[in-house]
Amino acid sequence: MWSSFWRSRNRFSLDELRYLTDQLIKVQTVNEVNKDFVIEALRSIAELITYGDQHDVSFFEFFMEKQVMGEFVRILKISRTVIVSLQLLQTMSIMIQNLRREQSIYYIFCNEHINYLISYSFDFRNEELLSYYISFLRAISGRLNKNTISLLVKTQSDDVISFPLYAEAIRFAFHEEGMIRTAVRALTLNVYHVGDEAVNRYVTSAPHADYFLSLIKFFREQCISLNRNLGADAISSVIPSVDEIEDNLYYISDVISAGIPDVGRLITDNILKFLIFPLVLPSLRMEIVDVKN
DSSP states (O other): OTGGGGSOOOTTSHHHHHHHHHHHHHOOOBOTTTHHHHHHHHHHHHHHHHHHHHHOHHHHHHHHHTTHHHHHHHHHHHBOOHHHHHHHHHHHHHHHHHOOOHHHHHHHHHSHHHHHHHHOOOOTTSHHHHHHHHHHHHHHHTTOOTTTGGGSOEEETTEEEEOHHHHHHGGGTTOSSHHHHHHHHHHHHHHHHHOOHHHHHHHTSTTTTHHHHHHHHHHHHHHHHHHHHTTTSOHHHHHHHHHHHHHHHHHHHHHHHTOOHHHHHHHHHHHIIIIIIIIIHHHHHHHHHHHHO
């Protein structure tokens, strides 16, 4: 089967997509022997679906008919190698970012396969895998609007009770890697800017409201650390810390500007509780005493 994969065919054709899908369906386990085929098949399917979305609707119709999203999930379950997981996440990211037809995005989002991939227990000890995963989540968030966001949540009595995209993303909001933090923040802003009332209630209810508490505490620790090291560190090492604090201030401002009243209240209350009252006001009193002396 694997040798026939390399035979000459029209690369951007429905026959090529049909061939790749049929061969992928035959895969019963992914190992060192067939992983190269699986990786190339996943990569090529992303290219073909993107091409078909812009040139021939029958490509995506075939994708739906054969339930290829389900095949992606199955391949992930039977894979024993990280590189296949990497390619699968990249394949999904490429399709989500490049599909132009709204119907195509609706299909990708409307079944439980996308939430399964979001919630899948990847081994995030692999830093490259985490990077691909966060890029995948961010790609999804870039296609959010009031119609698509409803496809990614589970509701009960008009209340959102599950939103894996948001819940999984904020787990990495304070990751040591700055690029991860930046991507998660962009994702959260994409969620807030949709303006869905049920989702807004979800992000401001327990336990997800704790994110805003953690955000202010994280910012406070950065300020304390900078103040502690200000006299000892060289300017060259202080500037990056100042830049990061500035970025955090801009992010907090952007979150408040999203216009969700309860979010603004949570952030304001936490700023008063953890920054203004315990840190800023005492420092001002000390300055007044010093001036008088």
